[in-house]
Amino acid sequence: MVTAVGTAVTGLAVGDRAFGFALTGAGTYATDTLLLGSATARTPDALSDEWAATVPVAGTTALDVVDQLALPRGGRLLVNGIGGGVGLAVAQLARAGGLEVIGTAGVTKRDVVTGTGAAFVDHRAPGAIDRLRAFAPDGFDGVVDLVGGASLRAVAPLAATPRAVVSVGDPTVGEVGGVVVERHTDRRTLERVAALMVQGVLDPHVTAVYPFDRAAQALARVEDGHATGKTVLDLSTRGQRGQ
């Protein structure tokens, strides 16, 4: 729920559900907080708060990646680290755009990855890079990296051209000729992602919901680096839910 300040800016009324970016320009968790008016949107009636909470960071990042690559239908896209919050969203948006998607993830994520219509490759299996190369012997039209470091450097040469490598989390991607995702955090982008969810194009794959007083466990789950989909904090509950 929003306590409206500057309704002319946000288009929101007192009592509307809303989602967006905090004043830090990123996420937050608190029972009361301030959102940037230009980066706040009304939550559609058909969208749950749990799903809306996943839009600002993971959802808009995935949309930015797919927009930035702007690959034509039939293009081949490699998603390195496909089983996390951004990766599963990229997979669904890319599939909706007619792309062939191949993704790397740990074995526990096989079903959720293939459920998006993407092909799955276990990143820990021997010969994983050769298996990936077999999907696109002439090079992938796009490579989205969500892991960084040595893993980014292992998959970057699989791109048809270095500029087709887009990293979301590793600013050193320029060293292999690639680019960092260009982020858009405005209301229009928030609304586009929310609409894709309402239309059934995008499922954020919320795999855990924690009550507010278990925020530390929620953060630990994410910091582990191997989460599946999204972890959500439910600020309306204390000690009632969570896994």
Ligand SMILES: NC(=O)c1ccc[n+]([C@@H]2O[C@H](COP(=O)([O-])OP(=O)(O)OC[C@H]3O[C@@H](n4cnc5c(N)ncnc54)[C@H](OP(=O)(O)O)[C@@H]3O)[C@@H](O)[C@H]2O)c1
């Ligand atoms: N620039 C931005 O605005 C922005 C926005 C959002 C996120 N990010 C960054 O982008 C990255 C991804 O975000 P996220 O939310 O999707 O993270 P996440 O939910 O933690 O997912 C990362 C996924 O990568 C997998 N992974 C780890 N090592 C791997 C490897 N060597 N090869 C393949 N997969 C591997 C993990 O599990 P398994 O190994 O079990 O498969 C996990 O599913 C993070 O670094 C995040 O900080 C940046």
